[in-house]
Amino acid sequence: MDYKEQIQDTVQSNLHKSKGVPVIEIVNLKKSFGNNHVLNGFNLTLYEGENVAVLGKSGSGKSVLIKCIVGLLKQDSGEIRAFGKDILSLNQAELDQIRTKIGFLFQSNALYDSMTVRENLEFPLRRLSIIKTKDEVDDMIQEALENVGLPDTANLMPSELSGGMRKRIGVARTLILKPRVILYDEPTTGLDPITAKEISTLMNTVHKKYNTSSIIISHDMSCLKIVAQRIVLLMQGINYAEGTYDELKNSDDEKVKEFFE
Amino acid sequence: MSKVEGKYNEFTTLPLWNETKKFLTETADITLFGVRFFKEGLKLPLEISETINQCYKIGYKSLPLVGITAFIMGLVFTIQSRPTLQEFGAESWLPAMVSVSIVREIGPVITALICAGKIGSSIGAELGSMKVTEQIDAMEVSGTNPFKYLVVTRIAATTLMVPILSILANAIGIYGSYLGVNIKGVVSFQLFYSQVFEKLMFSDVIPSITKTFFFGFAIGLIGCYKGYHSDKGTEGVGRSANSAVVIASLLVFILDLIAVQITDLFYGL
Numbered sequence: 246m247d248y249k250e251q252i253q254d255t256v257q258s259n260l261h262k263s264k265g266v267p268v269i270e271i272v273n274l275k276k277s278f279g280n281n282h283v284l285n286g287f288n289l290t291l292y293e294g295e296n297v298a299v300l301g302k303s304g305s306g307k308s309v310l311i312k313c314i315v316g317l318l319k320q321d322s323g324e325i326r327a328f329g330k331d332i333l334s335l336n337q338a339e340l341d342q343i344r345t346k347i348g349f350l351f352q353s354n355a356l357y358d359s360m361t362v363r364e365n366l367e368f369p370l371r372r373l374s375i376i377k378t379k380d381e382v383d384d385m386i387q388e389a390l391e392n393v394g395l396p397d398t399a400n401l402m403p404s405e406l407s408g409g410m411r412k413r414i415g416v417a418r419t420l421i422l423k424p425r426v427i428l429y430d431e432p433t434t435g436l437d438p439i440t441a442k443e444i445s446t447l448m449n450t451v452h453k454k455y456n457t458s459s460i461i462i463s464h465d466m467s468c469l470k471i472v473a474q475r476i477v478l479l480m481q482g483i484n485y486a487e488g489t490y491d492e493l494k495n496s497d498d499e500k501v502k503e504f505f506e
Numbered sequence: 507m508s509k510v511e512g513k514y515n516e517f518t519t520l521p522l523w524n525e526t527k528k529f530l531t532e533t534a535d536i537t538l539f540g541v542r543f544f545k546e547g548l549k550l551p552l553e554i555s556e557t558i559n560q561c562y563k564i565g566y567k568s569l570p571l572v573g574i575t576a577f578i579m580g581l582v583f584t585i586q587s588r589p590t591l592q593e594f595g596a597e598s599w600l601p602a603m604v605s606v607s608i609v610r611e612i613g614p615v616i617t618a619l620i621c622a623g624k625i626g627s628s629i630g631a632e633l634g635s636m637k638v639t640e641q642i643d644a645m646e647v648s649g650t651n652p653f654k655y656l657v658v659t660r661i662a663a664t665t666l667m668v669p670i671l672s673i674l675a676n677a678i679g680i681y682g683s684y685l686g687v688n689i690k691g692v693v694s695f696q697l698f699y700s701q702v703f704e705k706l707m708f709s710d711v712i713p714s715i716t717k718t719f720f721f722g723f724a725i726g727l728i729g730c731y732k733g734y735h736s737d738k739g740t741e742g743v744g745r746s747a748n749s750a751v752v753i754a755s756l757l758v759f760i761l762d763l764i765a766v767q768i769t770d771l772f773y774g775l
């Protein structure tokens with residue numbers, strides 16, 4: 246190990262000391278669809294217990310970014326490590342194992358529309374044979390529904406719910422496996438300000454209650470202000486700017502400013 | 507752009523070449539999909555309860571349609587065949603001839619075609635809409651192996667149910683034929699069936715049942731493949747359902763053709 250690397254190492258370990266253990270590390274991520282170069286070397290490290298927001302224009306590749314993290318899309322180059330393991334190097338069983346520790350809230354909610362709310366929540370529990378008795382399952386479902394403030398919806402179908410309720414059931418389904426990391430894809434988009442605030446508060450509650458780390462994709466400033474400790478601006482496929490809400494708000498960069506107007 | 511490059515591009519944009527390439531890639535993809543079915547299907551735990559659920563949905567719910575069609579086919583086929591046989595004075599051959607035709611060909615193929623239409627399209631549309639609304643992705647990211655839950659169970663169910671439906675169709679079709687024989691002239695139930703079973707050999711029944719397993723497998727495989735690889739959007743779902751029916755029906759005929767060759771090889775027809 247030469248001198249430069251040694252310094253690099255010390256810097257890294259000091260960083261870890263100050264910020265905690267990294268749970269998700271994204272290094273120089275590149276992803277294109279044909280000639281559409283979406284990500285051009287994106288870097289991000291998510292530390293344990295931290296909420297990081299990713300901010301960016303529509304179509305800038307935010308959804309692509311988090312889909313790469315869970316292996317739904319394969320990056321062209323660059324590395325993604327979750328809990329220290331390189332996502333691309335894992336076999337199916339190992340990947341599934343990691344995926345149970347990462348909750349994913351889809352932009353479209355992706356509720357299973359042929360199942361009731363209860364079955365939606367039950368599905369991962371039953372499939373992963375985590376829970377044995379019916380009482381335990383009932384308790385977990387009740388807890389999850391109460392967490393999102395919808396205790397009486399267990400027997401409804403997703404089509405019978407409003408948009409905001411669906412989002413919240415989506416959050417409940419994400420939480421039921423008690424993930425250590427949660428990836429929220431636009432949790433408050435399309436909701437009225439009051440419901441949006443409720444969801445933001447909910448995300449904060451979850452964060453405190455279960456000590457999760459999360460990556461939150463959003464362009465809802467009031468949500469980010471409440472939830473995120475750190476904001477990363479995704480622009481032109483790279484992490485264009487980074488900082489706390491106030492830091493970015495007072496930035497001199499024109500492009501950064503635009504988001505805060 | 508150099509001249510060579512230009513020529514090369516001209517060649518690669520030929521519609522025929524493109525279509526051939528697409529066809530070959532898709533065939534390879536479907537084959538891999540089928541291989542994956544066996545790989546995942548043999549992994550423990552087996553998806554017994556969901557497979558039974560699918561069997562109910564696929565088999566039981568198709569029964570009325572298959573039954574009615576088979577009944578009418580048997581009846582009509584008998585009525586239509588009578589004049590020809592009469593000409594040769596071979597009317598007494600009617601039960602045997604019709605039942606052999608039903609068991610060997612009409613029963614299995616009609617059943618498979620109905621299932622390709624009814625089951626193939628419903629699987630294609632169901633999985634297709636799950637795909638485009640990201641429900642399959644949602645299962646994927648919760649580590650729950652959607653391929654096993656959605657695909658393996660459905661292919662297993664069609665593979666098991668099409669043979670059963672086809673056997674029922676044969677029985678119902680032969681019963682229809684019995685009624686058809688009785689429209690003109692009276693043949694007792696007993697006489698009819700003794701004539702049928704006198705001519706119906708194992709070499710008629712076994713290959714006929716065997717090929718229905720392949721029909722069922724093909725219908726499930728194509729429906730699931732098309733749905734699972736649905737394009738984005740509502741139009742994509744429609745296209746999946748549609749092409750599932752077209753390809754599955756075509757495949758039924760191709761498999762039938764292969765089956766008759768193999769049967770010929772073994773039993774010398």
Ligand SMILES: Nc1ncnc2c1ncn2[C@@H]1O[C@H](COP(=O)(O)OP(=O)(O)OP(=O)(O)O)[C@@H](O)[C@H]1O
Pocket residue numbers: 278281283301302303304305306307308309310352
């Ligand atoms: N499966 C795909 N195939 C081809 N192109 C894709 C695919 N998914 C995304 N893209 C392209 O990648 C780019 C980024 O898409 P993405 O969904 O990540 O945007 P986004 O930042 O999440 O936008 P929004 O805020 O509107 O959700 C878009 O230009 C889109 O066309």
Ligand SMILES: [Mg+2]
Pocket residue numbers: 307308309352430
């Ligand atoms: Mg998006």
